[in-house]
Amino acid sequence: MRFMNKTIFAAAASLLACASFAAWAETVVTIDAAKPGAVINKNVYGQFAEHLGTGIYEGMWVGPDSPIPNTKGWRNDVLAALKDLHVPLVRWPGGCFADEYHWREGIGPRKDRPVKVNTMWGGVEEPNWVGTHEFFDLVELLGADAYVNGNLGTGSNQEMAEWLEYMTSNTKSGLAELRRKNGRDKPFKVAYFAVGNEAWGCGGNMTPGHYANLYKTATTFLKAPHDSRPKFIASGGNDNDVTWTTTLSKEVKDNIDAISFHYYTIPTGKWEVKGAATGFGEGEWISTMKNTLAMDKLIANNVKVLDQNDPQKKIGFYVDEWGTWYDVEKGTNSGFLYQQNSLRDAVVAALNFNIFHNYADRVRMTNIAQMVNVLQAMILTDKDKMLKTPTYHAYHMYVPFQDATTLPVAIKDNGAYKLGETAVPQVSASAARGKDGKLYLALVNTNPNKETEVTVNVAGGKAGAVQGRMLTAGAMDAHNTFAQPDAVKPVPFTAQAKGGKLSMKLPAKSVVVVNVE
Template identity: 65%
Template sequence: MKIYRYTAMAAAMFAASAYAAPQVGVTIEAAKPGPVISKYVYGQFAEHLGTGIYGGLWVGPDSRIPNTRGWRNDVVGALKELRVPVVRWPGGCFADQYHWRDGIGPRSERPVRINTNWGGVDEDNAVGTHEFFELVEQLGTDAYVNGNLGSGSVQEMAEWVEYLTAGGKSSLAALRARNGHPAPFKVAFFGVGNEGWGCGGNMRVEQYADAYNRYVSFLHPAPGSNTQFIAAGGHDEDTSWTDYLSSKIQVGRFDGISFHYYTSPGADKNGKFGATGFDESRWIWTLSQTRRMEGFIANNVAKMDQHDKKKKLAFVVDEWGTWYEPEAGSPPGFLVQQNSLRDAMVAALNFNIFHAHADRVRMTSIAQMVNVLQAMIRTDGDKMVLTPTYHAFKMYVPFQDATSVPVKLENNPQYTLGEVSIPAVSASAARGKDGKLYLALVNTNPREGAEIAVAVDGAKASSASGTVLTAAAMDAHNTYAAPGVVAPAPYEAAASGGKLVLKLPAKSIVVVAVRE
């Protein structure tokens, strides 16, 4: 018999879901392993923006909020559950106005600057290089440092790389030691500027390519650092940056091209594009907009393939996620927004797209980690709540460094509302590092459930177990008073008559290990 487990609320919704649509066939081609899904696909982004760092992550060592050397214990503990593989810092737009020497030495002696990009607030530089790498150490993650090309100099960037990585008798290594860290920092990735087409300098791609060639010629990580260098690429429909950079950058230290795309639902009939309180038209439009990521990646990868046939370069989606109107009453420029079930759906759809392009998409960074845009976590003083997006990330942890395997979908209906139509079901599969076969499914339809007939080539799928994420309302979200409105529930199914059928509730994400 089939077995399904849910919380009481989820069970009620499951029972109420209609399954009038025909079964969707999902065939996992387990004997055809593809590229590894890099763990870095699940990267995070922490910018000096609003309370994304100050208050949300950093409270200082003297705070009454429990912390370890200034970093909040509750937030760090929750993030560790996600096995965060890499954190991008200090920006974003902030990176191209950040001067690294402002953030070293005694905090009481650091200069105060104006954060002209984000709210015009004072930036006291309490979080600098050493504090960031303390966070990296606490999380057990890798560092993606973004250098200042826009308002900085070649010398400044080169000296930061030396300060970070040099050993021996280098004067900058000695300065780092006096500031409390004798050993070199491990810098896994270094970004040369950010959004050269916009806040990073309003450059033409030709200008940026020339600047990259010049800057990187003087960046010399210490031997053994293995730092990868990322060029700041394009955004949205524009493939010209990827095309030009992949053909014109000549220096040897060139490992990837970044790309940015934010999902927005567009304005409703009242001219609003809010994070909550939306109707189904804004639901489907948002999901249709996030699905554009598939075409954007494919088009950029096609350009890279023309110039980099050996696939040396990575396509790095280091800013992605939802962007709505700021939460009412929040400070201007802080980009505070609520996070609902819709955001978790956006995350899962993007994960499945990234997996399908694992040969090129080797790192991404969602914007952002705490309190800003599509955050994992929201805080207010000493309070903390996990968002639906946090739960989506945790459900997909088994896909980190898993080996992708092809998935064939048959009889997949369209979910349609008015003139907008998208596939009802999205799927991805991989062989985990633990040897298990994992399947991720997304049912985009908020009104109808879906039946999925699962087959594994060369084997019998006998059962599946994992978790399901859904809720009663499209804009269901967690609050400090009600933190469990959207939370994963156990999911199990067993084959009947030699056939494994998974029933997906409406508007749900299901991630399971399939037993062969």
Template identity: 75%
Template structure:
């Protein structure tokens, strides 16, 4: 671990050493930002999170109950909530996932000691106490200052059940359900930003065809009534991977009854669900395959957007990538149903590559939710009893905060080489630029090459660049990660470069994520 720490320091010292004025023109990558042509606004909800009743993602990881010795507020861990607030979490999706289609909301209201205990048949077959229900979830989003995305139960639920949940959440009347909410401690209606009708209807949500799901959706949505000021945006459960039929059918049949269509895609190193690949100790060929597979997100978004464009050329519907991230083999010795995996520098690079893709399609992609927030899959935070550690993915999200609500800016990369290995290749540098809400020009750069630094010459026509200042996330090892014993083995370090004779060339370390303000 000391080797990792020293490697980080060495690389960061290299990165913050100023402009690489000695770089040869032939080897220098050109990057031109057109700051005069702002594009679509990057919706803050592109940085949304996902908290499912799965493993220790909620219980233990975030919720410990108000009587716990672990410092908490209304049962939610203070350390975890504080870290998530510092990351500016804009949105949280709950209660699933596959869990949503077996979740009955009335089991999660009223006195906790009287709530029924169920079995979580999707994830590990463990007991579900229903201690975290509607009111507890909204306590969490209130503590975070985030918006709420509630996923309704279409699989084992009914139109009546979802209709009553929406009434319970949003009614400002004196109806029985609204008064029940008041009796349970909430006078004013909850603010629900999004409400989804089902999840993965093509699979764990019911094994449906898009046509059958569309008919069910239209029926259910008809009865999800709420006061206009409290009405959530409605989400239809869409497709995954290469199947665009869901986007085609739903954008045609539901465009007057929905605000967006979901899409799911996970990055798996091997591309095989049976043996996905390890989270740590992996060979460079799996670094390469992970980079290559995660960049398929670009093609998936293009294809689904094109399908939606046929029926919705005005782009009134959003494409909501409400599950994405890396998925590896579970860590040895852990419950296979809990989906716990370690989180490394590779995951931070994957996150940043996806951010850049989402920014480029901000006109259609207006919300995404990484899977998941704590202790599950590509998590932001890992906990063990009273201990907590931030992951490299957490740091990537926190570094990209200036892009929330920013106006995307077109850019071009020239002379961008391919990082190649064993016949596979990906572009070496990925970039995204935007004008932040504070008026500053922000630039994100990702080097996918795990062994080679890159020189990038930055140009903004009509603007004299003096310097760039920000932070870099990198390390000596591809699988560098934080542990409870070494919680800061990998973290962002200062990064800056100054123009020389009016020209600014920066050296991007190998396997690095950089976010800077352009001055």
């Protein structure tokens, strides 16, 4: 065809110009360092350890007589790795297990403790070797706070009240003396106490109104010395359900410091077939990104309810179970929820951190599920071997955000990562002023195929350089194995301003945390 229609030519030229612009246009991230916001409670980086599979036994607790080096029965290699994360808080003993756990069976000489069946997870024997005293050994060795989940489902108000007295009383009461007989003179520090878990499901299949009444009754009898009173947590909703937050914030006026919330990221969005932890295609990469970013709206919907019913912001919103949930690894007990952990999980973790920071005034605690060998774990073990997962490294990179002060971030010209009908923002960002006075910036590139360039501005000042660490890998499902435990790990990252402009190139599927100088 010798001649081109002028209209077609103009349209083609316009498309070429747009394509050219898209090729060089940069995402601009502007930090307003002059407008500090809410403090990111360190407990946003909390952990969760449930009596589930090898999450506690073998994974963390091997007993004082084990040939695996340990302190008071807890593995030294795991303790050291978790201490490096500055773990602020550990939730225990569940989860669903909490509503079948009877604390008296986990005290006294271990040889005398009854063996039960863990009907919630795998139908295996539960020896009760890890009980109240052992758990507090763990949190004290880590320098962490304790979040104890009470048994409302199969327990009683008396049982919960007596457990709290056993842990916190500084008197000569029978329960305090029993604690002393079992080797602990001083009271334990219980920072948080929850009344039941997932009351809408495994915790009793209750309605919000019924649970609210039970909660009010239970907390009437939960007493501790004034200077040792824990914060009380009500079991809230999950997914798109805001009725629990609505009912509890309206009907419970006393003894409520927070409402819990659970949300898991599932690639397929279907519980029956969730998707594999490794060996997945790009379709499940982007669906995972989309489904995890739904956390933002879920929190926003619940915070909106709380702002209406609790404008003084007395009630926190604790996402005390979250993370990725895949089909279990082949050849493992389906009740143990053991799954591999890849670069995708690290990106998911970082995206959620950035979301949590945006709601720091309400989201004052979150607990990823779970710490070792279960779901989106920090650590995987196999007998005496141990490795740190990509999720572990994401947590380690974000340590400077613990108790940091949020700073507003504006993102301009943020591209979209698209695949078929699905699209998500390519760049996620969060900034804060650390306790050390430094300005920290976290960036995530969700696109698994393309790097993106980001210009960093600091409103009212200049960004001269950044230095920190970056986490990425060649494959979407890159992961660490016992043969190659460092296949995925952070590497140093730096960038310098040129001509008064600070630009950073974020590799595909990467997490970057830097100090902005």
